[in-house]
Amino acid sequence: MLSDQSNLPNFQSNPSQNLREGNTSSNQFFPQADLTNKPVPSQPFGGLPSGTGAQGSNPRASLSSLNINTRGGFRWKTILTGVALLALLGGAILFLASVFLKNKTKSNSKIVLTYWGLFEPEVVMQQVISEYEAAHPNIKINYIQENLKYYRERLQSAWAQGKGPDIARIHQSWLPMLGTYLSSVPSSVYDQASYGLTFYPSAKESLTFQGQILGIPLMYDGLSLFYNEDLFRSTGKVPPKTWDELRQIAQELTARDEQGKITTAGVALGVSSNVDHWSDILGLMMLQNGANLADPSDSLASDALSYFTLFSKVDRVWDATLPSSTFAFAKGNLAMYFGPSWRVFDIKELNPDLNFKIVPVPQLPGGRIAWSSFWAEAVFKNSSYQKEAWEFLKYLSSKEVLMKLYQAESSIRLFGEPYSRQDMADLLKAQPYVGAFIEQAPYAKNWYLSSNTQDNGINHQIIKYYEDAVNSVNNGADAASALKTTSQGVAQVLGQYGMLK
Structure with a gap:
């Protein structure tokens, strides 16, 4: 309560005080040929009488004259049946081979995670991304530094069309606009309890939407x-x-x-x-x-x-x-x-x-x-690689990686982004430009009056x-x-x- 307003609620002013003025390939199946052994019709009733000498005028008049025996006909049936079996076997082999090659190609292909950032250039993110890719050779991180102007609109439009990045940076106050597009943090990454112990209260409060935590902060800021x-x-x-x-x-x-x-x-x-x-x-x-x-x-x-x-x-x-x-x-x-x-x-x-x-x-x-007024990383709920995206964010939010990021940021400017983790507070409390922000983080709150988000x-x-x-x-x-x-x-x-x- 203001000293000169002891009888009024808190911020009540008193003007009377003395004041100064002033992308999948499909399997191809081969159609089977009609290899049925159809019999040749016998001589029809009413054919020419035998011994007329007119064999040449009727090719069906006498089988003996064609020197074809029944044993030879059986041999042709057997050959044709074998060919059919071989064709079927070959088709099966080709099908199995295509499935094997497809699975092998899939297992050998890289998972590409597209990550939209805002304030950090690629040079800052390069080391931690390269180290993660080396430890996860099937994963490629495609980091893109976006411009803040119209960023929220571009991001929301892309996600609404089922496109856009797998991972994106959002402001802590943006869940009313973006919450329905976001994947929740898996318990294997952070459960509710561990999240609350790791990050500041304002993070859990503002990044919870319909009972689910939808973002992981990599930094903290406020007033x-x-x-x-x-x-x-x-x-x-x-x-x-x-x-x-x-x-x-x-x-x-x-x-x-x-x-x-x-x-x-x-x-x-x-x-x-x-x-x-x-x-x-x-x-x-x-x-x-x-x-x-x-x-x-x-x-x-x-x-x-x-x-x-x-x-x-x-x-x-x-x-x-x-x-x-x-x-x-x-x-x-x-x-x-x-x-x-x-x-x-x-x-x-x-x-x-x-x-x-x-x-x-x-x-x-x-x-x-x-x-408080800070930014957090979120995952698109329609991403094909949600699990991989969250695992990457778990890595980014670890103490060791946050320290590397801070060091990289400090190499291009006066200091890095203040740490988002409560167990890293002591590392920055004595920092002349960041210490006061970290000191206040445990009791900071936020609402939809956050300036300079350019969210429109x-x-x-x-x-x-x-x-x-x-x-x-x-x-x-x-x-x-x-x-x-x-x-x-x-x-x-x-x-x-x-x-x-």
Whole structure:
């Protein structure tokens, strides 16, 4: 509960506080020839009288004249029968041989698993794939790095047509859109218990669909608080652990010029237009305050929304005229910034010399809820090689292989994807850019307000309704009234994806 709102639920804001302004071959069967030994008809009644000397005029007049005996006819019958038997035997041999060759070819052919990835180039995956193929010579992994733009639509369209990859990377929030196309994790790979012990709670919670676990995460990410170390040091500040502390520090570190324009912003919060990851931040605030994101119609939700907009409306530590929060932070004009671990690469690219640190997100007193937003590997349920695909993902998610992947990723950038396994947390807790994310992973949650998934689906649609609410409040509307429309819109979207109970 905010320090200045002890008589109100959690995130209730109080504007009156003293604030600063601002592919099979078929077997071929050979048809049997008609080899029946048909008898030659005998001389018909009414033939020529014997001794007429007219034999030449009737070839059937006298068998003796043709010098054919019955023993010779029997010999021809025997020969023809033998030929028929040999033909049948030959046909059987050819059939058996074709079956043998077909099975041998099948056993010697490679199983090709097509794998759509997103963020890692082939050079990163090459070592672990080559090692797996060496240990499984009948398997070939065809890894393809896809572009995130329109990725969800391409993937879903391919699967809907019975095509597409055997394995694909999906966001943890995509099961309402893709769940019906996915194979469940076999118990031989991970059963429910071992899955829960291996990966973070948010993975099991968000990747379970109709009682079945449908994905294996190879990484973890979420939200953390970045702060400008130089600004904090020069003013004797320490990173905030609560929202009250964050609000106070933000006011004290905000600087303006003579016209009142912000030159150094305290924290990027309050608006949707230039606060990167604002939907994740608002979702976090609402979850921490106990709000129901599927039906944000009560005071718990409206209080959190009011508190979010307070930073721009009342405290004026940020406003819509400023550049994007990522850019402002990278340029040293923003004291505090919320983002996922991969934003470090953007910041370092913009300003390699910026001194900053990353800590867990602030909490309400007595609370402990963080925000996750990560990707996982899934298997197409119509794949001919589901078993092989899951076995490969079991291999990829092992500790040894994840360490190799992290090392390969770190060879081309500042650090690799944070580990998805709970038993690997200690390996990264001291890492300056990743440690805070790993620290929060055991108590992180997720919902359909995940930014930058580019799904043009459930996240995009729900975020739009919440965005309308933020804009309405900033334009003077009451938070509770604004969220009534949001609640109706969210229900419509959830119903579209069969998510309403």
